[in-house]
């Protein structure tokens with residue numbers, strides 16, 4: 041079942057890159073007591089994600105945070121090393137790069153995307169959420185294109 045507005049984000053153990061290497065985090069720890077924009081991409085370094093989706097959030101990060109957002113989090117079904125390298129390449133220092141290496145978050149949210157036909161395995165759908173204290177306030181899923189989940193759309197919604 042797909043997560044919907046009003047639902048709490050399930051508790052999932054994930055990774056970010058810390059100063060000493062991969063660091064364990066949980067959705068609970070990342071989201072509790074905060075207003076967060078969480079966006080997901082089908083794959084680090086893929087053209088749409090690198091050329092359009094991520095750059096929008098990098099460009100608009102300050103404006104998004106000025107609307108009362110504590111953190112912007114980007115997640116993808118990629119390992120923590122790839123997510124860290126992609127974040128560096130994208131100058132995404134104001135964005136938390138959250139590695140969902142096993143696809144457990146995508147699965148728990150009901151937002152997996154089967155790209156096995158393209159030899160990419162099972163990934164995450166492209167989406168953006170506004171999450172307040174762990175509860176989904178807005179969920180925009182793009183089954184095609186990068187319209188509903190763009191930084192510009194989320195900025196307008198905030």
Ligand code: BEZ
Nearest residue numbers: 082083086087088089160
């Ligand atoms: C993209 O361009 O964003 C993309 C390409 C292939 C698979 C998934 C995403």
